[in-house]
Amino acid sequence: MLAAPPKETPIAQAKSPPSTGRQLRRVNRRRRRGAAKGLAVTYLSLLVLIPLAALVTNAFNHGLGSFWRAVTQTESIDALRLTLVCAFIASAINAVAGLATAWVLVRDRFVGQGILNAIIDLPFALPTVVAGVIFYTLYGPLSPFHVDITGTWIGITVAIMFVTLPFTVRSVQPVLESLTFNAESAASTLGASPARVFRTITLPALMPALLTGTGLAFARAIGEYGSVVFISNNLPYRSEVASSYIYSLAVSDQTNSAASVAVALLVIALALLIIFNVTAQRLARNRA
Amino acid sequence: MSISLNGVTKYFGRDLVLDDVTDEVPQGSLTALLGPSGSGKSTLLRIIAGLEPLNEGHIELNGRDVTNVPARDRHIGFCFQDYAPFRQLSVADNVAYGLKVQRMPKAQIRQEVDDLLHLVRLEAFADRYPRQLSGGQRQRMALARALAIKPDVLLLDEPFAALDAQVRGELRGWVRSLQRELGITTILVTHDQAEAMEIADRLVILNEGRIEQVGTPDTMYDKPANDFVQGFLGPITTLNGVAYRPHDIELCAPDEGVAATVTDVIRLGFEVRVVVSDCNGTSSWVQLTHDEAQRLNLIVGEHVSLRVRMGAKKNRGPEIPEVFRIDGDEFTSSSDQEERTPFAKGSQR
Numbered sequence: 122m123l124a125a126p127p128k129e130t131p132i133a134q135a136k137s138p139p140s141t142g143r144q145l146r147r148v149n150r151r152r153r154r155g156a157a158k159g160l161a162v163t164y165l166s167l168l169v170l171i172p173l174a175a176l177v178t179n180a181f182n183h184g185l186g187s188f189w190r191a192v193t194q195t196e197s198i199d200a201l202r203l204t205l206v207c208a209f210i211a212s213a214i215n216a217v218a219g220l221a222t223a224w225v226l227v228r229d230r231f232v233g234q235g236i237l238n239a240i241i242d243l244p245f246a247l248p249t250v251v252a253g254v255i256f257y258t259l260y261g262p263l264s265p266f267h268v269d270i271t272g273t274w275i276g277i278t279v280a281i282m283f284v285t286l287p288f289t290v291r292s293v294q295p296v297l298e299s300l301t302f303n304a305e306s307a308a309s310t311l312g313a314s315p316a317r318v319f320r321t322i323t324l325p326a327l328m329p330a331l332l333t334g335t336g337l338a339f340a341r342a343i344g345e346y347g348s349v350v351f352i353s354n355n356l357p358y359r360s361e362v363a364s365s366y367i368y369s370l371a372v373s374d375q376t377n378s379a380a381s382v383a384v385a386l387l388v389i390a391l392a393l394l395i396i397f398n399v400t401a402q403r404l405a406r407n408r409a
Numbered sequence: 410m411s412i413s414l415n416g417v418t419k420y421f422g423r424d425l426v427l428d429d430v431t432d433e434v435p436q437g438s439l440t441a442l443l444g445p446s447g448s449g450k451s452t453l454l455r456i457i458a459g460l461e462p463l464n465e466g467h468i469e470l471n472g473r474d475v476t477n478v479p480a481r482d483r484h485i486g487f488c489f490q491d492y493a494p495f496r497q498l499s500v501a502d503n504v505a506y507g508l509k510v511q512r513m514p515k516a517q518i519r520q521e522v523d524d525l526l527h528l529v530r531l532e533a534f535a536d537r538y539p540r541q542l543s544g545g546q547r548q549r550m551a552l553a554r555a556l557a558i559k560p561d562v563l564l565l566d567e568p569f570a571a572l573d574a575q576v577r578g579e580l581r582g583w584v585r586s587l588q589r590e591l592g593i594t595t596i597l598v599t600h601d602q603a604e605a606m607e608i609a610d611r612l613v614i615l616n617e618g619r620i621e622q623v624g625t626p627d628t629m630y631d632k633p634a635n636d637f638v639q640g641f642l643g644p645i646t647t648l649n650g651v652a653y654r655p656h657d658i659e660l661c662a663p664d665e666g667v668a669a670t671v672t673d674v675i676r677l678g679f680e681v682r683v684v685v686s687d688c689n690g691t692s693s694w695v696q697l698t699h700d701e702a703q704r705l706n707l708i709v710g711e712h713v714s715l716r717v718r719m720g721a722k723k724n725r726g727p728e729i730p731e732v733f734r735i736d737g738d739e740f741t742s743s744s745d746q747e748e749r750t751p752f753a754k755g756s757q758r
Contacts, residue, residue, distance in 0.1 A: 303493035306460050307551075309480045310487040311507035311558055321506075325497045404497075 173387070179380035191381035199358045200366035201385065207274055207362070208342035211281035212289075216335045218282075219289025220327065226290070227297040241290050244283055249347030256280050257351040272354035277362060280348040285338035292334030293327055300326055329405035336397025340390045410561035410594050411436045412457065416466035419452055419618075426452050428618040429466070434596060434611075436471075439588050441609035442598045445641070449618040450598045451490075454564050457596065459483045470561065486555030486593075490567040492547045494539030500550050501526065501535040507558040525553040528587075545576040552584070556591075563588070565597040569604060581608050602642050606630065614638050646693040648715055655682070655696035659718045660705060666716030669693075674707050683707060685715065 180188050191197065225231075226238050244252065256279065260270045270276035300323070308318045346364035353360045355369070363386050370379035412434040419427040426449045434440050442450040455461040457468060459480035467476040475483055495503050501522050508518045526532045529549035539547055548568060555563060568584065569577040585608050588595050599605050605612055606626040614621040614629070614637075622634040633639035636652070645652045649667060660666075660683070672692065673684035681702035683695045695715065697705070707713070 301491065303489045303491055304495055306480070307487065307489060307493040307554070308495070308506065310458055310460070310485060311554070312481045312510040314481065317510065322495060
C-alpha cells in the first residue's frame with residue numbers, strides 16, 4: 122500500500138531528447154521536483170497515513186454499529202466531553218496568557234528576559250509524565266500549599282495549560298517581532314487611546330498567528346495523557362479524559378472500542394484544526 | 410499653527426541625537442528638515458508629534474506648551490515613511506479611522522471620507538485594501554488619513570523616498586499645491602536637497618543633531634553659512650582654493666584666468682561636466698550647457714583657462730552677516746554654533 126515511487130516523467134520520454142541546455146535544465150528540475158514529492162508522500166504514508174488507516178480499519182472492524190456503540194457509551198461521552206471542555210478552557214486561557222507572555226518577551230526589556238525566553242520551551246522538552254508527577258505533588262493530596270485539585274476538571278485544565286503554553290507564545294512571538302510600531306503610532310496620532318490601538322491595530326495583526334497557535338494547543342490538549350493521568354485520578358464518568366479512557370479500553374483487550382473513541386477524537390481534532398486554519402488564513406489574507 | 414522648538418535635546422542611551430535644537434516654524438509654512446541620514450531629523454519630527462519623548466527643552470504649538478502632551482492629544486497629522494497602512498482595513502476605513510475615534514456620526518464620516526478620497530484622487534479605490542495599492546496611492550491614502558482629523562500641523566517623514574522617480578516628481582508638486590491650498594503648517598523630513606529646494610519655502614539643515622542653518626532655499630543656496638551647508642545643498646568645486654558652484658565657473662581665453670588641463674568630459678543630458686586639473690594637479694570641475702560644450706569642442710588633454718562667471722554668486726565669505734533679511738523675514742544663520750563644544754556623534758537615526 123506504499124505510495125508508488127515517482128515515475129519517469131512521461132513528457133521527457135515522449136519528446137525527442139532535450140537538445141538545448143534550457144530544455145535539459147527544465148527536465149532536471151521536473152525530476153528533482155518529482156523526487157521531492159515522492160519522498161514527502163512516502164514519508165507521510167509511513168508515519169501518518171498508514172497508522173491512521175490501521176486505526177480507522179480497527180475502529181470499523183465490526184461495522185458502523187459497533188463503532189457508534191463504542192463512541193456513544195456514557196463513559197466514552199463523558200470522557201470526550203471532559204476532554205473537550207478542559208482543552209477548550211486551557212487553550213482559551215493560554216491564548217490570553219500566551220499573548221501576554223509573547224508581548225512581554227518582545228516589547229519589554231527586563232533582567233532575566235533571555236532566561237524566561239528559554240524557559241518557555243521547557244514544557245516541550247520535559248516528559249509529560251514528569252510534569253504530571255510535579256503537578257500531583259504540588260496540587261495533590263500532599264500539596265505543600267494545601268491545594269488539592271486532583272480529580273477535578275481544574276486539575277486537568279492546569280496540567281494541559283502547562284503542556285500547551287509554548288504553542289501560543291511561539292506562534293505569536295515572531296509576528297509581534299516583525300511588526301513595526303508605525304501603524305500603532307499612526308493610530309495614536311489619529312487620537313486613539315492605547316487600548317483602542319491594541320484592539321483595532323495590534324490585535325488584528327496578531328490574530329492569524331494567535332489562532333494558529335491556539336488551534337495547535339487545542340489539538341495537542343485533547344490528546345494529552347502523561348501530564349493529566351496522575352492529577353485526574355481517572356474516575357470514570359467524572360475525571361477520566363479521553364486519552365486515559367482509550368488506554369483503559371486498550372489494556373482490557375477492547376482494542377476495537379479504543380480505536381473507535383480514538384477515531385472520534387481524531388475527527389474532532391481535525392475539524393477544529395481546519396476551522397482554525399481557514400479562519401487564520403482568511404484573516405491573514407489582507408495582510409500583504 | 411506655529412510651532413516653536415526650544416532647546417530640544419534628545420539622547421538615545423548615551424548618544425546625543427539632538428543637541429539644543431531651537432527653531433520657530435511660522436504658521437502656514439512648508440518647512441523641510443534637511444540633513445544626511447543620522448542627523449536626527451526623523452527623531453525631531455517624531456518628537457514634535459509626541460511619538461518620542463525628549464530629554465530637555467520644550468515644544469509649543471501656537472504658544473501652548475505640549476511637551477508632555479501625548480501624541481493622541483496633539484492633533485498633529487503624521488505620515489510615516491512606510492505609510493504605515495492599517496492593512497486589515499479598507500482604504501475608506503483607513504481614512505475613517507481618526508473620525509471613528511472622534512465618534513463622528515456614521516453618515517458624516519461617509520461624507521468626509523468621500524471628500525478626502527476625492528481630494529487625494531482615490532475615489533475609485535475606497536473598497537480596496539492597502540496591499541492592492543501602488544506606492545504612490547498608499548502615500549496619498551496615508552495623507553488623506555492624516556488630514557481627516559483636520560490637524561493643525563502636518564508632519565511628513567521622508568514622504569517620497571520609497572517612490573520611483575516619476576511618481577515622486579508628480580507627488581511633490583501635488584503635495585506642494587495641496588499644502589498651499591489648505592494652508593496647513595507642514596514640516597517635511599528629507600535627505601534629498603533637490604526635493605527640499607523644490608517643495609519647501611523654508612529649509613532647516615540638520616547635521617549630527619545640530620541646526621546648521623535656517624533660511625529660504627534661495628538664501629541657503631547662495632549664501633550658505635558654512636562648508637557643510639554649501640556642500641550639502643549643491644555641488645561645489647574649488648578654484649584657487651576658493652569654493653564655487655561648478656556652474657559659476659567658465660572657460661575663457663588664455664591669460665584671462667587660471668590655467669588648467671581638461672582631464673575628462675562627461676555628458677549628462679543637457680549638462681556637460683568638464684573635469685580639469687590645474688598646474689598643482691588639483692582636480693576640479695566645471696558645469697557647462699551642452700551648447701557651450703559643443704562650441705568649445707573640448708578634448709581630453711586640452712589646455713584651458715578658468716575664471717569665475719560674471720554676476721556669479723560669490724562663495725561663502727566673511728561679508729555674509731550672521732543675520733540676514735529675505736522678503737522681510739528674519740532668519741538667523743547658526744554659524745555661531747560652531748564655537749560650541751565639539752559635538753558628540755549621534756547614533757544612526
